[in-house]
Amino acid sequence: MSASAQAIGPRAAAKPSSLKRSRRWALWWSYVFLVLFAIFFLMPPVYMLIMGLKTSSEIAAMTNPWWVFHPTLENFKALLSSTQYLTFFRNSAVIAVAVVAITMLIAVPAAFSLGRMKFWGSTTLATGVFLTYLIPDSLLFIPLFKIMAWVHETTGIALLNHWWALIIIYPTLTVPFCTWIMIGYFQSIPRELDEAALIDGAGYIQMLTKIFLPVALPGIIAATIFAFTVSWSEFLYPMAFTVSTDQLVLPVGIVTTLIKGDVYNWGQIMGACLLGAAPPLIIYAFLMDYYIAGLTAGATKG
Amino acid sequence: MAEVTLRKLVKHYDATPAVRGIDLNISDKEFVVLVGPSGCGKSTTLRMIAGLEDITGGDVLIGGEVVNDVPPKDRDIAMVFQNYALYPHMSVYENMSFGLRLKKTPKDEIARRVSNAAQILDISELLDRKPKQLSGGQRQRVAMGRAIVRDPKVFLFDEPLSNLDAKLRVQMRTEIKKVHQKVRTTTVYVTHDQVEAMTLADRVVVMNGGNIEQVGTPNDLYHSPKTKFVAGFIGSPAMNFVPCALEEAAGALRVRLSDELAFPVPQNRTSRYRPYVGRGKLVFGLRPEHIMEQRPHLEANQTPFEVELDVTEPMGMETLVYFLVRGTEICGRVNPNAGARDGSRMKLVADLNNIHLIDDESGKVL
Numbered sequence: 001m002s003a004s005a006q007a008i009g010p011r012a013a014a015k016p017s018s019l020k021r022s023r024r025w026a027l028w029w030s031y032v033f034l035v036l037f038a039i040f041f042l043m044p045p046v047y048m049l050i051m052g053l054k055t056s057s058e059i060a061a062m063t064n065p066w067w068v069f070h071p072t073l074e075n076f077k078a079l080l081s082s083t084q085y086l087t088f089f090r091n092s093a094v095i096a097v098a099v100v101a102i103t104m105l106i107a108v109p110a111a112f113s114l115g116r117m118k119f120w121g122s123t124t125l126a127t128g129v130f131l132t133y134l135i136p137d138s139l140l141f142i143p144l145f146k147i148m149a150w151v152h153e154t155t156g157i158a159l160l161n162h163w164w165a166l167i168i169i170y171p172t173l174t175v176p177f178c179t180w181i182m183i184g185y186f187q188s189i190p191r192e193l194d195e196a197a198l199i200d201g202a203g204y205i206q207m208l209t210k211i212f213l214p215v216a217l218p219g220i221i222a223a224t225i226f227a228f229t230v231s232w233s234e235f236l237y238p239m240a241f242t243v244s245t246d247q248l249v250l251p252v253g254i255v256t257t258l259i260k261g262d263v264y265n266w267g268q269i270m271g272a273c274l275l276g277a278a279p280p281l282i283i284y285a286f287l288m289d290y291y292i293a294g295l296t297a298g299a300t301k302g
Numbered sequence: 303m304a305e306v307t308l309r310k311l312v313k314h315y316d317a318t319p320a321v322r323g324i325d326l327n328i329s330d331k332e333f334v335v336l337v338g339p340s341g342c343g344k345s346t347t348l349r350m351i352a353g354l355e356d357i358t359g360g361d362v363l364i365g366g367e368v369v370n371d372v373p374p375k376d377r378d379i380a381m382v383f384q385n386y387a388l389y390p391h392m393s394v395y396e397n398m399s400f401g402l403r404l405k406k407t408p409k410d411e412i413a414r415r416v417s418n419a420a421q422i423l424d425i426s427e428l429l430d431r432k433p434k435q436l437s438g439g440q441r442q443r444v445a446m447g448r449a450i451v452r453d454p455k456v457f458l459f460d461e462p463l464s465n466l467d468a469k470l471r472v473q474m475r476t477e478i479k480k481v482h483q484k485v486r487t488t489t490v491y492v493t494h495d496q497v498e499a500m501t502l503a504d505r506v507v508v509m510n511g512g513n514i515e516q517v518g519t520p521n522d523l524y525h526s527p528k529t530k531f532v533a534g535f536i537g538s539p540a541m542n543f544v545p546c547a548l549e550e551a552a553g554a555l556r557v558r559l560s561d562e563l564a565f566p567v568p569q570n571r572t573s574r575y576r577p578y579v580g581r582g583k584l585v586f587g588l589r590p591e592h593i594m595e596q597r598p599h600l601e602a603n604q605t606p607f608e609v610e611l612d613v614t615e616p617m618g619m620e621t622l623v624y625f626l627v628r629g630t631e632i633c634g635r636v637n638p639n640a641g642a643r644d645g646s647r648m649k650l651v652a653d654l655n656n657i658h659l660i661d662d663e664s665g666k667v668l
Contacts, residue, residue, distance in 0.1 A: 192387035195354050200401035200448075201375035210400075214391040 045274065052076065052271035059266050075271040085272060087246055088253035091163040092232060093279070095249060098167045099231040100224055103174040107223060110175075111182030112208050116194065126183055133176035141240045144169065148241065163247045166238055170231045178223040185219030186212060221287050232280055250276045304365045304455035304488045305329045306351060312359035313346050320346045322512040323360060328505075333482050333489045337499035338509035338535070345460055347509070348492045352458050353377050365455055380449035381458040384465060386441045388433040388448075395429040398447045412451075419450040422484055423477075439470045446478070450485060457482075459491040463498065475501060496536050500524070508532050525656075530585065530665045533658055539590050539622065541658070542632045546586035548659070550579045557586050557659070560628045568603040568654050575659055578668060587658035587667075590622065593634030595642070596649035603654040614642045623648065 051059065053071045063069060079085045113119075114126045148159040159165040189212065197207045213220065235251045242248055245257060254272045258265045306328040313321040321343040328334045336344040349355040351362055353374035361368050369377050380401075388397050395416060402412045420426040423443045433441055442462060449457055462478070463471045479502055482489055493499055499506045500520040508515040508523065508531070516523060516532045527533035533541050548567075549556045555567035555575055565586075567575055578584060596606055612631070615622040616638060623634045623642045634650055636642050659668045 190385060190387065192383040192385055193389065195352075195374075196381070196383065196387040196389075196448075197400075198354070199352060199374045199379065199381050200452075201404040202400075206404065211389055215389070 045277065048270040048274045048277075051266055052268075052274055054267055056265070056267055075267040076275070079268055079272055079275065084245060084253065084257055088248055088250045089276075091248065091253075092250040092276075095163065095166050095170065096228050096231045096279075099170040099174060100227045102167065102171050103178050103227040104220070104224065106171065106175050107178035107182055108213070108220065109208070110179045111186055112204075112212060114179070115183040115186040116212075117204065126180075129176050129183075130180050133173075133180065137173060137234075137236055140172070141236055144172075144237075145240060160241055161243050161247055163238075163242055163249060165241060166231075166234075166249065169237055169241065170234060173234070174227040174230050178227055181223050181226070182216070182219055185216045185222075189215055225284065225287060228283060229280055305332075305363075306456055306488060306490065307363040307366075308347070308351075308360070309363065310360035311347065311350060311357065311362065313343070313350060313355065314358045319512055321350070324509075324512075324514045326507060326514065326517065328488060328490060330488055331486045333491065333502060333504045334507060335491045335493060335499040335503035335505075336507045336509055337493055337496055338515075340494055342509040343512040344492045344494075344507075344509045348458055348460055348490060351456070351490060352379055352381050378455045379458055380452045380454040380456075381460065382442075382445045382449050382462045384461040386433070386445045386465075388441055388444055390433050392432075393429065394425065394431050394433070394436070394444050394447075397433070397444055398429075398451050401448070401452050415451045415453070416447075419447045422450060422481060423447050438466050439474060442466065442474055443477075446481065450481070453487075455488065457487050457489040457491075459489065459493075461493055462491075463493070463495075471498075478502060497538065500536065506536075508535060510535075526667075527658065528667055530587070530660045530662070530667065533587050533660070533667060537589055539633050539635075541587050541589045542593070542630075543660070544586045544627055544630045544632065545662070546584050546659075548575060548579045548581070548584055550576070555579065557657070559586060563607060563627060565605050565607075565652055565654055565657070566603075567657075571657075575668060578659070578661070583662040585660040585662045587660055588652060588654075589656060590633040590635045592653040592656045593623075593632070593636075594651050594653070595636040595640035596651055600651065601653075604651050605654055606649055606651050608647060608649050610647050611642060611645060614644050623650075 047065070050066060050068055052075050053068045053073070055070060055072050055074065058068075058070055110129070114122050114129070145160075148165065152158050152160065159168070193211060193215070194207055197211050202210065233251060234249075238249045238252045242252065245253075248256065250272075254269060254276065258269045258272060306326075308324055308326040310323045310325060311321055312319070312323050324343075324347065326334075336347060338344050346355060350357050351364070353369065353372065357370050361370055363369065364377055364379070389400065392400065398416050398419060399412045402415065407415075416429070417426065420429060423446060425440065425443050425447060428436065428440060428444070433444070436444065442465075445462070459478070463474050466474060475498060478491075482502075491498075491502060500523075503520060505517060506520055506523055507517045510531050515535075516528045518526075523532055523536045527536065530543070534543065544559050547558045549558055549564070555572050556564045557567060558564040597604075600606065609625040609627075611623050611625050613624045615624075618638070620635045621638045621640070621642050623636055624631055625634075626632070636648075636650070640648075642648055660666065661668055
């Protein structure tokens with residue numbers, strides 16, 4: 001009896017259970033696809049780096065596109081010593097920071113009131129906010145152009161061909177979506193939490209600043225990342241609303257100044273794109289930890 | 303002075319009535335439990351006392367003042383929620399002191415009150431932890447601590463033990479009772495669990511369908527329920543109900559349950575029950591604990607009878623026996639050594655001092 005039990009023991013241990021095996025298969029396939037995706041998405045930046053390190057003559061010679069034979073930092077030096085590129089960079093940076101600030105100042109209180117303070121028409125309004133986001137910006141830039149011209153005529157404030165005017169324009173893209181994300185986040189916070197705060201003596205402002213903001217931090221960071229990315233990479237509006245070289249932002253500036261007629265300065269274009277992609281990358285890397293950390297854990301049961 | 307009074311309190315959600323005009327007086331330092339099945343309006347009533355729910359009609363008075371339009375923070379109440387509702391980003395200390403800090407209480411006063419409450423609840427060593435580092439029972443204590451430090455006029459508990467496992471629930475129940483004995487604050491406690499209601503309350507308020515069925519001490523409700531609902535809701539296992547007819551023969555009354563089974567009505571009840579002789583739709587009610595095994599000496603009004611057992615459930619300290627009377631299952635509680643077995647015949651005794659006769663149409667206990 002005991003002998004047969006011993007015989008079964010090691011055999012059962014040697015053969016992995018079907019659950020274990022299927023888990024291993026699932027992991028294996030996840031890795032295969034993760035690696036494929038990583039290669040696919042990392043190829044453009046790697047290509048930009050390689051091209052940025054080549055001289056124009058090496059690029060023109062059409063040598064192996066994945067190898068640099070005579071690496072040089074000339075392209076980057078030229079970019080950083082040209083005031084134009086630095087101006088584009090500064091314009092983009094100031095706009096992005098200002099737009100993020102304005103967006104959060106509008107979206108967070110809007111989402112709090114729409115998502116939490118039930119009032120007549122709040123649901124309809126919330127849906128309306130989302131519908132605004134669904135209208136593509138390619139449909140809006142002509143009416144917006146008209147409005148800016150009209151503002152100039154009536155008030156004398158020139159909005160066209162001024163980079164700072166984009167600070168007013170971009171929130172039309174970012175605010176609806178960020179409000180929508182934040183509504184979702186605020187609604188996921190258990191209702192008892194604001195009731196407890198209400199009984200503890202908090203007003204709505206204190207409830208927002210002391211309870212909702214800290215608890216919804218992951219959502220706020222998600223919205224911040226979105227607003228920053230949109231204003232950093234927006235192409236159509238700055239293309240339409242700014243003309244003079246010193247008023248351009250990065251995406252428009254790169255293509256309009258580094259392509260001269262039919263001469264494509266590929267080395268500098270690639271280098272400029274790579275440098276331009278750095279700030280969002282740094283911000284993502286910095287905020288990801290906060291983003292992933294689930295702060296609502298422990299608020300209620302579970 | 304912190305009694306709570308409800309006057310003709312009504313709550314409608316759109317057109318659906320949730321609370322239908324209830325009156326209730328809760329005296330200072332009293333522990334009152336609102337109990338009833340889900341949807342009976344007990345939580346809505348509590349939330350109206352808290353000010354979290356608008357009042358459709360009637361008045362809520364706290365300490366003699368009408369507070370219908372007073373916001374929750376100015377009602378001087380504290381509430382403990384079913385899912386604790388601790389602020390996840392704050393430590394236990396910060397959670398407990400949040401209300402005091404909002405009121406700009408001096409720091410040393412806050413520290414004194416928090417440490418005092420932490421001592422009562424035995425959570426002094428948890429003050430630096432975050433809620434997610436705590437177990438369910440500890441979170442529940444912190445939630446109670448948050449209520450105690452505020453030193454409010456009234457404590458409101460909204461099913462505070464429902465999220466805990468059975469063992470912890472019993473432990474925390476005792477804990478809540480001890481805390482109330484120490485701080486003596488007027489308490490309104492909502493639960494759907496009649497055992498919790500019976501064990502904790504000075505007075506129990508049984509609610510059903512937005513109305514109060516009965517208010518009374520736990521013993522009142524158990525021994526003299528006023529309605530069939532209360533009779534069936536309080537007590538576990540629940541009271542047996544069997545349709546019956548009331549007969550009169552030679553001046554004595556009998557309750558007939560079936561052709562074979564009829565019980566004599568005790569002398570002291572005959573005058574009370576006589577008007578109902580021959581009337582239809584009567585229900586006979588008797589708790590399982592009043593159906594026992596045959597004993598050598600029968601006391602007054604104990605009547606023996608014999609049945610064929612359907613199912614038996616040994617519980618250790620007692621055995622529950624089930625048998626059928628005209629298709630209705632009846633439960634009795636017998637001594638585990640009385641030899642009750644599934645399908646066997648057994649001699650039982652009904653203690654008729656504790657019978658209830660119910661008019662099935664009005665639901666009133668006669």
